[in-house]
Amino acid sequence: MPDKQQTIHRASSDMGNGPKRPIMLAIAGDSASGKTTLTKGLVNALGPERITSMCVDDYHRYDRTERKELPFTPLHPDCNHLDIMEQHLQLLSRGEPILKPVYNHSTGELERPVKVEPREFIVIEGLFPLWSRLSRACFDATVYLDPPESVRRTWKVARDTSKRGYTEEQVLADLEKREPESEAFIRPQRRCADIVVRFSPIEERGESTGDPLSATVLLRPTIPHPDLLSLVGEQTSEAMHLKLLRDEDGKPVDALHIHSYASEEATRKLEEAIWNQLDVSEPLSEELGMIDGKRDGPLAITQLILLYHLVQAERRAS
Amino acid sequence: MPDKQQTIHRASSDMGNGPKRPIMLAIAGDSASGKTTLTKGLVNALGPERITSMCVDDYHRYDRTERKELPFTPLHPDCNHLDIMEQHLQLLSRGEPILKPVYNHSTGELERPVKVEPREFIVIEGLFPLWSRLSRACFDATVYLDPPESVRRTWKVARDTSKRGYTEEQVLADLEKREPESEAFIRPQRRCADIVVRFSPIEERGESTGDPLSATVLLRPTIPHPDLLSLVGEQTSEAMHLKLLRDEDGKPVDALHIHSYASEEATRKLEEAIWNQLDVSEPLSEELGMIDGKRDGPLAITQLILLYHLVQAERRAS
Structure with missing residues (x-):
């Protein structure tokens, strides 16, 4: 089905024609860019009976042994059944x-x-969910995770040495090998997302990758975001603020900054205010922002914005 | 997609709307009823670049170890992802x-x-291709293989002991265990087929399962069959003849009988005559009826009738 028909089909379901369709959110990004962490909070907030999460990195065409003989890494489209991924979406x-x-x-x-x-x-999280017009047409909201490479490298080494049985040298060599394909095939998806999320240390404050990270959430005017201007203002001296920017491609975006030093009181207050804009009866979930058993304010607000879009899209669809 | 929409979609493609659709033939039947043998001749006749064959018995929900704990055999719908099979069809x-x-x-x-x-x-061959209205709506022609149980038992023991590593006792015990589910879920598909094929010995002639088998091909007036009446006639004394019958359900069918003692000259002549009714430029394939390196006349004619339907459906669709 061409992408336009997919879009029409979604809109048609929203008008009560045919079975109720699920609300779909894409979280795209390179390996170890934080997709699973971001997803986990959403699943915990809505409960596993209401939300399914699925990683689309399983559509590999070849196993690890077969890939050794091949000239590309899993970041290459030819290394994946992307047509089947599109079909499944x-x-x-x-x-x-x-x-x-x-x-x-x-x-x-x-x-x-x-x-x-x-x-x-x-x-739907993974390397390629925003790959094609057709795959993008399946989503109600799309996110691209865009941490600085230094942060991503730290995360990838930590994960792949602890959970996937690699040595640090192997992980770094793998990153280097993947770099050209990451540039060619993964990062171009950034410009297709409604929301671009960057967790990073603030260099001007002398922070490094080991410090608590701040979040920059780029909100493109492609979907209706919560009204943040009335909540956080544009004072860049504040720990949380909104800033009108031109993105890499020169197009206008709103950038929400949540600095790691924002107080818990302030981040909780902002969460409450955003949630109230939805005017739903359910209380705000306590599950947002949890990482290793502790609450992280920038992560909580980022997850809440995604939760806002899920709930809002469902209301439009019902 | 409901079955009616699937049918409409097929008809619409036939009128030049949308991409060209494949011509699809179903060969349903119980385990070891001859599906693979029948299919092989069609694939060899058309060539693997034009025809794909696929077995839908791979949609098992459980593996062999898991099934040991479960109260049903692979013949039970709940033991299979039949909704996914329908979707894939x-x-x-x-x-x-x-x-x-x-x-x-x-x-x-x-x-x-x-x-x-x-x-x-x-x-598409397997246990369940004619399972639902929706699955049936995917096909241009449907076949059910209906050998007598004595023949099927012989075939199943021969195959499962030589190719699947079972003992004869295991195979017979398995057949007995499967019998109630075969009756409940597999055999009811017989009444949904356009063509019912029975290879069997002729008891009146004192033949047994080890002898060359005759074929009875029931042709239901649900699709346009070749004109056989002008080719073989209704003289039951002839080695090949047509007979108007009431089927098990009382509904009219034409039964083409091809006795095992029909001469090679006669079966080849009938094949040529049926093929000529298609008026195609390609010559009649020499691959039909081959089994263990030898030609079997009743099998050749049965396969040719299926080939006729494939070619005829393609002409209607193009």
Whole structure:
């Protein structure tokens, strides 16, 4: 189905024609850019009975052994069944189940597929969810995670040495090998997202990757964001503020800055105010911003903005 | 997509709207009823570049170990992802590729899925292709294989002991265990087929399962069959003849009988005559009826009738 028809199909479902469709959010970004952490808070906030999360990095065409003979890394489109990923996104967006392939990151093997049943909300995270016009047409809101490379390198080394059995040297060599394909195929998805999220230390304050990170959330005027101007203002001296910018491509965006030193009181107050704009009866979840058992303010607000879009899109669709 | 929409979609493609769709043939039947043998001749006749064959018995929900704990055999719908099978049939029928699950009959394990790209023709064989209105709506012609149980038992023991590592006792115990589910879920598909094929010995002639088998091909007036009446006549004393019958359900069918003792000259002549009714420039394939390196007349004519339907459906669709 061409992307336009997919968009029309979604809009048509919203007008009460056909079965109720799930609300879909894409979280795209390179390996170890924080996708799973961001997703986890959303799943915990809505509860696993209402939201499914799914990683689309399992659509590998080759297993690890086969890839050794091949001239590309998993970041190359030809290394993945992206047409099948697109097909599955379309099916899910129409409320149909799929049989999703499974790549085992520990063994590097492709395994038996699993059935994924759509729920009320679906978060799709991975390297390629914003790859094509058709895949993008399946989503209600799209996010690209854009940490500085220094932060991503730290995260990737930490994860791949602790959870995937690699040495630090192997991870760094892998990053270098992947760099040209990351530039060619992953990072271009940044310009297709409604929201671009960057967690980073503030260099001007002498911070480094090990310090608590601040968040910059670019909000493109492609979907209706919460009204933040009335809540945080444009005073750049404030720990939280909004700034009108030209993005890399010269196009206008709003940048919400949440500095790591913003007080818990202030971030909680902003969360409450954004949530109130939705005018829903449910209370604001306590699950947002949790990382290693502690609350992180910038992460909580970022997750809340995504939660806002899920709930808002569902209201439009129902 | 409801079955009616699937039918409309197929008809619409035939009128030049949208991409060209593949011609799809279903060959349904119980385990070891001859599906693969029948399919092989079609694939060899058209050539693997024009025709894909696919077995839909790989949509098992559980592997062999998991099934040991469960109260049903693979013949139970709940033991299979039949909704995903239906979805994949629809996708193929619209010319889209699928990522098909794989069940390894030797190990009893579910393995990495394989991509199946539709070709000009697709033969779908298995236990459940005629299971639902929606699955049936995906096909241009449907076949049910209906050998007598004595023949099927012989075939199943021969195959499962030589190719799947079971003992004869295991195979017979398995058949007994499967019988209630075969009756409940597999055999009811017989009444949904356009063509019912029965290879069997002729008891009145004192033949047994080890002898060359005769074919009875029931042709239901649900699709346009070749004109056989002008070719074989209704003389039941002839080795090949047509007989008007009431089927098990009381509905009228034409039964083409091809006795095993029909001469090669006669079966070849009938093949030529049926093929000529298609008025195509390609010569009649020499691949029909081959089994263990020898030609079998009743099998050749049965395969030719299916080939006739594939070619005829393609002409209607183009």
